[in-house]
Amino acid sequence: MVFVTRQAHFNAAHRLHNPEKSEEWNASTYGKCNYPNWHGHNYIIKVTVAGNPDPETGYVIDLGKLKQIMKDQILDPCDHRNLNLDVPFLKNIIPTSENLVKVFFDQLKDQVEAVASEGSVLYSVELFETERNIAEYCPFKHTIIK
Amino acid sequence: MVFVTRQAHFNAAHRLHNPEKSEEWNASTYGKCNYPNWHGHNYIIKVTVAGNPDPETGYVIDLGKLKQIMKDQILDPCDHRNLNLDVPFLKNIIPTSENLVKVFFDQLKDQVEAVASEGSVLYSVELFETERNIAEYCPFKHTIIK
Amino acid sequence: MVFVTRQAHFNAAHRLHNPEKSEEWNASTYGKCNYPNWHGHNYIIKVTVAGNPDPETGYVIDLGKLKQIMKDQILDPCDHRNLNLDVPFLKNIIPTSENLVKVFFDQLKDQVEAVASEGSVLYSVELFETERNIAEYCPFKHTIIK
Amino acid sequence: MVFVTRQAHFNAAHRLHNPEKSEEWNASTYGKCNYPNWHGHNYIIKVTVAGNPDPETGYVIDLGKLKQIMKDQILDPCDHRNLNLDVPFLKNIIPTSENLVKVFFDQLKDQVEAVASEGSVLYSVELFETERNIAEYCPFKHTIIK
Amino acid sequence: MVFVTRQAHFNAAHRLHNPEKSEEWNASTYGKCNYPNWHGHNYIIKVTVAGNPDPETGYVIDLGKLKQIMKDQILDPCDHRNLNLDVPFLKNIIPTSENLVKVFFDQLKDQVEAVASEGSVLYSVELFETERNIAEYCPFKHTIIK
Amino acid sequence: MVFVTRQAHFNAAHRLHNPEKSEEWNASTYGKCNYPNWHGHNYIIKVTVAGNPDPETGYVIDLGKLKQIMKDQILDPCDHRNLNLDVPFLKNIIPTSENLVKVFFDQLKDQVEAVASEGSVLYSVELFETERNIAEYCPFKHTIIK
Numbered sequence: 001m002v003f004v005t006r007q008a009h010f011n012a013a014h015r016l017h018n019p020e021k022s023e024e025w026n027a028s029t030y031g032k033c034n035y036p037n038w039h040g041h042n043y044i045i046k047v048t049v050a051g052n053p054d055p056e057t058g059y060v061i062d063l064g065k066l067k068q069i070m071k072d073q074i075l076d077p078c079d080h081r082n083l084n085l086d087v088p089f090l091k092n093i094i095p096t097s098e099n100l101v102k103v104f105f106d107q108l109k110d111q112v113e114a115v116a117s118e119g120s121v122l123y124s125v126e127l128f129e130t131e132r133n134i135a136e137y138c139p140f141k142h143t144i145i146k
Numbered sequence: 147m148v149f150v151t152r153q154a155h156f157n158a159a160h161r162l163h164n165p166e167k168s169e170e171w172n173a174s175t176y177g178k179c180n181y182p183n184w185h186g187h188n189y190i191i192k193v194t195v196a197g198n199p200d201p202e203t204g205y206v207i208d209l210g211k212l213k214q215i216m217k218d219q220i221l222d223p224c225d226h227r228n229l230n231l232d233v234p235f236l237k238n239i240i241p242t243s244e245n246l247v248k249v250f251f252d253q254l255k256d257q258v259e260a261v262a263s264e265g266s267v268l269y270s271v272e273l274f275e276t277e278r279n280i281a282e283y284c285p286f287k288h289t290i291i292k
Numbered sequence: 293m294v295f296v297t298r299q300a301h302f303n304a305a306h307r308l309h310n311p312e313k314s315e316e317w318n319a320s321t322y323g324k325c326n327y328p329n330w331h332g333h334n335y336i337i338k339v340t341v342a343g344n345p346d347p348e349t350g351y352v353i354d355l356g357k358l359k360q361i362m363k364d365q366i367l368d369p370c371d372h373r374n375l376n377l378d379v380p381f382l383k384n385i386i387p388t389s390e391n392l393v394k395v396f397f398d399q400l401k402d403q404v405e406a407v408a409s410e411g412s413v414l415y416s417v418e419l420f421e422t423e424r425n426i427a428e429y430c431p432f433k434h435t436i437i438k
Numbered sequence: 439m440v441f442v443t444r445q446a447h448f449n450a451a452h453r454l455h456n457p458e459k460s461e462e463w464n465a466s467t468y469g470k471c472n473y474p475n476w477h478g479h480n481y482i483i484k485v486t487v488a489g490n491p492d493p494e495t496g497y498v499i500d501l502g503k504l505k506q507i508m509k510d511q512i513l514d515p516c517d518h519r520n521l522n523l524d525v526p527f528l529k530n531i532i533p534t535s536e537n538l539v540k541v542f543f544d545q546l547k548d549q550v551e552a553v554a555s556e557g558s559v560l561y562s563v564e565l566f567e568t569e570r571n572i573a574e575y576c577p578f579k580h581t582i583i584k
Numbered sequence: 585m586v587f588v589t590r591q592a593h594f595n596a597a598h599r600l601h602n603p604e605k606s607e608e609w610n611a612s613t614y615g616k617c618n619y620p621n622w623h624g625h626n627y628i629i630k631v632t633v634a635g636n637p638d639p640e641t642g643y644v645i646d647l648g649k650l651k652q653i654m655k656d657q658i659l660d661p662c663d664h665r666n667l668n669l670d671v672p673f674l675k676n677i678i679p680t681s682e683n684l685v686k687v688f689f690d691q692l693k694d695q696v697e698a699v700a701s702e703g704s705v706l707y708s709v710e711l712f713e714t715e716r717n718i719a720e721y722c723p724f725k726h727t728i729i730k
Numbered sequence: 731m732v733f734v735t736r737q738a739h740f741n742a743a744h745r746l747h748n749p750e751k752s753e754e755w756n757a758s759t760y761g762k763c764n765y766p767n768w769h770g771h772n773y774i775i776k777v778t779v780a781g782n783p784d785p786e787t788g789y790v791i792d793l794g795k796l797k798q799i800m801k802d803q804i805l806d807p808c809d810h811r812n813l814n815l816d817v818p819f820l821k822n823i824i825p826t827s828e829n830l831v832k833v834f835f836d837q838l839k840d841q842v843e844a845v846a847s848e849g850s851v852l853y854s855v856e857l858f859e860t861e862r863n864i865a866e867y868c869p870f871k872h873t874i875i876k
Binding site: 009011012013014032033035037038039040041042079080081082085086130 | 155157158159160178179181183184185186187188225226227228231232276
């Protein structure tokens, strides 16, 4: 099994805020991430596809095609945008990194698997909010839940 | 001459917009950096002090003290904030990296030189908006202007 | 399944030495890592929690709380310390990266799982002794042992 | 289960070209990666061994020995070489990252497992063609193939 | 004086070889950098412009314009190419990093200064062949030559 | 004027302590850097030579020769050693980064200039104690001292 990863980046504003909760709940839950006038990040996204290399091309996926899908599906809608206000597929999503990776995975899955080698799957989406804060969605890594 | 540098980071939202100009001028000058709902960055700041090490301590400046001054003067006012709306010393400043490094230098100079070794000076402030876009203010590097 | 990772760092001295073995055995087994007067590293630690985001907060774990637990349990006892001499929970442990990640995992597990979202688990601890030498402890990644 | 990783690098030229296909097929499949006069990369390779630390040494594998095996088996044959023309074990391999990681894994497996702790296995080989394009071969991470 | 830097990258093949010298001289002077079938690098280039921010835009130079000039003048001719064979402006140049930065500076100077703020100059070009091997050309940093 | 830089690294233990001062002075001046049982760092050193490329080789300095001089003069004496106890040329030096860069410069100057191109000089030595704490010694960058 071979895993192929493409990394890209975008710069966006956001704010953590649950509109169904009080101001007090939001301030105490999210701290400075809840400040009203937004803050932002240089997000780095890594998208991994798992499969077997095509025998003719030697590719699990043409990284040029993966780059283009990531641009169309994630970077163009999100780059230099406000993740709470501007992105149609993030409507009603609290933009924590945990929630973003799940939505990004769903945005990418069909288009990625359509151009990858026979039998390959979108394996994971990893998002670096900063180099210290990272989230990953991967439906294939199972753990023993308590 | 010894140069000592301390690096720190903060995450903020901003937007490039000159309020004295038309919407058209702003859109065509700043492109996606002018989008109305803000975007943001993980800023990295590097502050450099130049001088001679104190013979008793071996320090040009105690980096613990420099870290604290950077926190008080730059990080606390800017981190998780909107650089256009929230920071008193950035009022009426278009927050390009070029403008930010000059203002940050002025914010730091007196306090840094008060705790550095005899004769040392604040030498430069460098700001990484991303790893690809960088600005530095340094009054000591002279170049031949055309 | 979502994986959330927090990265931190500490600077420490250590030496590889098995006191139950001869000087010759130690010198030939550990080479320059056995030098008597210690050496040191800028350790980077990455702690990963696996689970499902809490529907109200969107968090698998509040990274501010994870940061505080890592500070209390790992960074405060280890930073600027000698891992062979100064850290109570490393007593009688040869401080190879392999041994450190296992002990760090045990130091973190209960406190991390107490504040993570319902059903989440401490998934792995990864330690970078340098960017070239890395160890990870993860009880959930099974491999076929020969 | 503990995972130990060693990172190294080499600089090489290559070109993607399937000699059994037409010039047109190659140009349209590989784009600029098919340019005739070669291009090159600073490759970074990460090799991971999984096992239990030896109780006497605290090592899953002596990283000095792993470094030497990587040098003998991968770096010496590939560094400053042309991956299409110069490397015996890459003969008839289209040097995509996907194909390289599989071959590198086979080159390393026996020698690595001979010096690792009892029961340890070579777990994965990861290759960074650039920081944006990454491939990994790991026979132990299973995924559900469609 | 403010310094603004833009970073970009390209991947290329090259070989160090002085055609006016013997094979023996080349082999002993350049070692593995002289191997006949080429090797390659992920080059990183940093271009710095020095000047005063334009009072209306706050820019020393619009980094979008600088990015485009770097693409036209350096990246498009060099990316995925052979620096000895394919690049018209490198004809008869031995492609050491020292020689490359001087030529790149000359390729960029007029176009960069035409779009930068009044009085600004192209200050330096820095090239990372690897993160360990770096060259910079800067006509403004004077040193005392022996 | 072309500037050529070579980067290397070493891992060492140290402690900040002025033996001519009291324990109280040392504890209050150096804080945790004064802890008695040492701590350590992965030091990164960057050495820069300034000059004109030799017309026959295209080199300001053969980086292979610079690498060897750095190994002989700095890395072999310092790597996996205690900077306070083990290094002859650091005897009686308080190992702050400021003091280290000055001593390292003196250790390198004659040997570097002997193999660099005609008229070249050792320009600077930069030392990263961590990525956040950096010192540089450069006798050619003059600043206006107050």
